[in-house]
Amino acid sequence: MKELLGLLEKNSRYDVEQLAVMLGKSTEEIKAAIKKLEDEKVIIGYKTLIDWEKTDRDAVTALIEVKVTPQRGEGFEKIAERISRFPEVKSCFLMSGGFDLTVIIEEKTLKEVALFVAEKLAVLDSVISTSTHFVLKKYKDYGTIFAQEEKDDREVVVL
Amino acid sequence: MKMADMVSQSVKNLPSSGIRKFFDLANEIKDVISLSIGEPSFVTPWKIREEGIYSLEKGHTHYSPNSGLFQLRQEICNYMGKRFNLQYDPKMEVIVTVGGSEGIDLALRALVESGDEVIIPEPSFVAYKPLTILSRGTPVIVNLKAEDQFRLTPDLLEKAITKKTKVLILPFPNNPTGAIMTYEDVGKIVEVIKDKDIAVISDEIYAELTYEGKHVSIASFPGMKERTVVINGFSKTYAMTGWRLGYACGHPDLIGVMYKIHQYGIMCAPTTAQYAAIEALRNCDEEIRMMTEEYNRRRRLMLDGFRNAGLECFEPLGAFYVFPCIKSTGMTSNEFCEKLLIEEKVAVVPGNAFGECGEGFVRACYAASVENISEAMKRVKNFVERHKEKNACAS
Numbered sequence: 001m002k003e004l005l006g007l008l009e010k011n012s013r014y015d016v017e018q019l020a021v022m023l024g025k026s027t028e029e030i031k032a033a034i035k036k037l038e039d040e041k042v043i044i045g046y047k048t049l050i051d052w053e054k055t056d057r058d059a060v061t062a063l064i065e066v067k068v069t070p071q072r073g074e075g076f077e078k079i080a081e082r083i084s085r086f087p088e089v090k091s092c093f094l095m096s097g098g099f100d101l102t103v104i105i106e107e108k109t110l111k112e113v114a115l116f117v118a119e120k121l122a123v124l125d126s127v128i129s130t131s132t133h134f135v136l137k138k139y140k141d142y143g144t145i146f147a148q149e150e151k152d153d154r155e156v157v158v159l
Numbered sequence: 160m161k162m163a164d165m166v167s168q169s170v171k172n173l174p175s176s177g178i179r180k181f182f183d184l185a186n187e188i189k190d191v192i193s194l195s196i197g198e199p200s201f202v203t204p205w206k207i208r209e210e211g212i213y214s215l216e217k218g219h220t221h222y223s224p225n226s227g228l229f230q231l232r233q234e235i236c237n238y239m240g241k242r243f244n245l246q247y248d249p250k251m252e253v254i255v256t257v258g259g260s261e262g263i264d265l266a267l268r269a270l271v272e273s274g275d276e277v278i279i280p281e282p283s284f285v286a287y288k289p290l291t292i293l294s295r296g297t298p299v300i301v302n303l304k305a306e307d308q309f310r311l312t313p314d315l316l317e318k319a320i321t322k323k324t325k326v327l328i329l330p331f332p333n334n335p336t337g338a339i340m341t342y343e344d345v346g347k348i349v350e351v352i353k354d355k356d357i358a359v360i361s362d363e364i365y366a367e368l369t370y371e372g373k374h375v376s377i378a379s380f381p382g383m384k385e386r387t388v389v390i391n392g393f394s395k396t397y398a399m400t401g402w403r404l405g406y407a408c409g410h411p412d413l414i415g416v417m418y419k420i421h422q423y424g425i426m427c428a429p430t431t432a433q434y435a436a437i438e439a440l441r442n443c444d445e446e447i448r449m450m451t452e453e454y455n456r457r458r459r460l461m462l463d464g465f466r467n468a469g470l471e472c473f474e475p476l477g478a479f480y481v482f483p484c485i486k487s488t489g490m491t492s493n494e495f496c497e498k499l500l501i502e503e504k505v506a507v508v509p510g511n512a513f514g515e516c517g518e519g520f521v522r523a524c525y526a527a528s529v530e531n532i533s534e535a536m537k538r539v540k541n542f543v544e545r546h547k548e549k550n551a552c553a554s
Binding site for chain 1: 457506
């Protein structure tokens with residue numbers, strides 16, 4: 001199961017037949033295992049990693065440090081959930097250390113990020129403060145190095 | 160003066176690889192999916208590279224001791240103990256070499272005298288025979304068989320032994336067949352040689368790449384450590400082929416003689432590589448495990464691919480090669496490889512490059528990406544089916 005997840009995490013486009021052969025299982029077993037993992041929400045989704053910089057789409061990614069007041073009986077859950085519901089928010093993590101939540105958002109322009117922070121995030125009741133950092137360039141994301149060219153520089157024949 | 164007459168005639172007459180034509184062809188054709196590469200597809204793990212860079216930053220750019228950095232020899236001994244249950248003394252029983260290849264060369268030169276016979280099981284790595292000849296020894300080839308899964312059997316070995324036999328080369332896990340020797344298999348070989356004066360050069364460069372089981376070194380059998388020199392290295396295990404670093408472990412009397420040749424011929428292995436290798440041995444068990452798991456999956460994928468294409472193929476349990484039989488296509492190994500290269504742009508190596516008994520087989524290496532293996536196997540299937548039809552039409 002762990003090995004299957006590891007493979008899918010790296011490449012969700014392996015087909016069932018390939019996975020079955022590579023893991024030494026039958027296709028039925030693999031199908032059933034994936035179904036089970038999906039049903040149990042261990043596999044939550046399948047996405048594509050895109051280097052948007054290579055396209056003409058404008059996007060600004062910002063990492064926002066958020067300090068909040070935990071709520072009685074709820075702790076950080078309710079406010080974190082509330083923030084997570086904004087579609088602009090790509091990730092939301094509870095942190096240890098000098099602030100409470102890391103919120104990663106993606107917008108088309110700096111202005112939109114500013115508006116989101118000023119009008120949506122900072123105004124929430126339990127939010128005490130925010131500190132916004134803009135991503136200038138992505139070198140590596142989700143374990144993949146963006147700039148690296150995959151080139152096989154081995155000799156064609158080596159005995 | 161004619162330089163052609165000046166050069167050593169014995170070296171000049173050394174048999175060169177019979178697949179030169181294939182080599183040239185493979186280099187000419189563009190966009191080939193190459194399954195003909197005998198080295199890892201991974202780049203050396205970053206930790207190891209980083210340690211190499213760090214050693215340069217610190218200015219460790221000098222010769223190392225002839226037999227290698229003491230720290231490295233210590234780590235090698237720890238590793239041999241931990242992995243193969245072999246205890247060696249880092250002072251007297253280990254020498255760090257320029258790749259496993261140098262270790263093989265040193266061992267042969269240190270052991271063999273004119274007329275001594277060296278038993279070489281084939282198909283196997285291309286260097287054993289020429290290095291034996293260069294040591295003025297006589298190669299005695301043992302032709303391994305597909306029905307034995309290319310293992311060395313006591314019968315075959317016994318037939319090859321004469322009064323002149325000095326050395327047995329034991330190349331397992333094997334390049335090109337992917338064959339391994341289990342504990343039982345090695346035990347039978349030990350029985351044959353234990354009462355004879357035969358030294359063993361055990362080339363265990365692919366030891367970590369053993370699937371579904373653990374590699375067994377012949378040196379770990381009672382009485383065998385003293386007469387065996389184990390050759391190993393960093394190339395395959397840690398994806399460090401270009402660093403050129405290997406080592407040999409054995410009896411101090413043998414290592415001492417090997418040391419002499421190494422001292423005069425080489426001085427020492429590259430220092431940067433040695434510092435990097437210390438990190439490899441200390442902190443990279445996890446990286447080895449991940450690479451081995453990855454190879455294992457690709458191994459299954461490729462084996463399935465060849466069988467699916469209708470080619471007979473025994474399950475290789477070591478190294479990173481699959482060695483399918485192509486006799487059913489009616490082609491020779493050379494024909495198969497050349498046609499596959501031209502028609503489908505897939506490169507595999509003719510089995511006869513590794514000894515005459517490799518004829519009828521090809522070596523395909525699964526140190527390639529899953530995508531490339533999958534695509535190559537589709538092309539092999541098309542190729543085999545197309546030629547089957549052609550053969551059927553012709554007859």
